Amino acid sequence: MKSIDTPIPLYYKLKQEIIRMIEDEEVNADELIPSERDMMEKYDISRTTVRKAIDVLVNEGYLYKIHGKGTYVKGKKFAQGLLKLTSCTEMLRSKGFDPISKVLKYDVFTPSKRIIHHMNLDNKDKVFYTERVNLIEGTPINYTKSYIPYKYVPSIENFNFNNNSIYKTLSKVYKIDIIGTNRTVEAVLPSEELAKALDVSLNLPLLKFNGWVYGKHDNDKILVEYFKTYYRSDRSKFYMDFVE
Known part of the structure; x- marks a missing residue:
């Protein structure tokens, strides 16, 4: 049986891009990642897609949120x-x-x-x-x-x-x-x-x-x-x- 190619979801592509930014130290520990609006405009994606990628990365321990301030790269615990x-x-x-x-x-x-x-x-x-x-x-x-x-x-x-x-x-x-x-x-x-x-x-x-x-x-x-x-x-x- 041949495998079926499944399109990669946009949120997953954004998630991988944010991880790359962290690994390449384009954003460092406890620094703000780009705003939702900036990522929407840069990658031509919806706010829902951006938020889903961020939520996944928060749950996986890459990012953390501070209410009213934004989303940051998680530093070492x-x-x-x-x-x-x-x-x-x-x-x-x-x-x-x-x-x-x-x-x-x-x-x-x-x-x-x-x-x-x-x-x-x-x-x-x-x-x-x-x-x-x-x-x-x-x-x-x-x-x-x-x-x-x-x-x-x-x-x-x-x-x-x-x-x-x-x-x-x-x-x-x-x-x-x-x-x-x-x-x-x-x-x-x-x-x-x-x-x-x-x-x-x-x-x-x-x-x-x-x-x-x-x-x-x-x-x-x-x-x-x-x-x-x-x-x-x-x-x-x-x-x-x-x-x-």
Whole structure:
């Protein structure tokens, strides 16, 4: 039986042309690709064809979209071990990145009953609370909400944690050594607040981690921190190592 030649769809031809542009570095990581209108005029194709090619390349990991700004070439992702405990800033530096950590909010207060339950605190216990974002080359990577029992870290609010590790301060100043963690992970859609902070669209899934960090203080095991971290799924990936 002879094969039947099937015409190549226009969107597929455009897709291959965009891949060629990326491979030949005509457009580099985190740079805008040509606009829909430019491609429509240059290749004499419809907007529907352009959008289909772009959507396929987004799904295949070549491109990413920023709402209201355009479509960009996806840069390299950073990889983090799920089983290895380290601060995000330290992990990014170990991968060769030069991250910036910004504290957006901080306070000392008595948390909600839900947080008290998560941390097994007494009703009158206070926490040191921070909201911070990590950026690589100006691009937000993750957003963290952190709760630390204040009874273990009095006056910690006087430290500057912009680009400084909280875990190092816990070790050096408060003599709390981190010994382990429990984490859960799930895919969620961002709220408007998170979408703005991470500079993503409302339909880009985020990887949400809930974490409980444990430490040793005066030879006692204590819960050091409860956190919620939201990672951009288009800029990060995670792996697990099993060593016998």
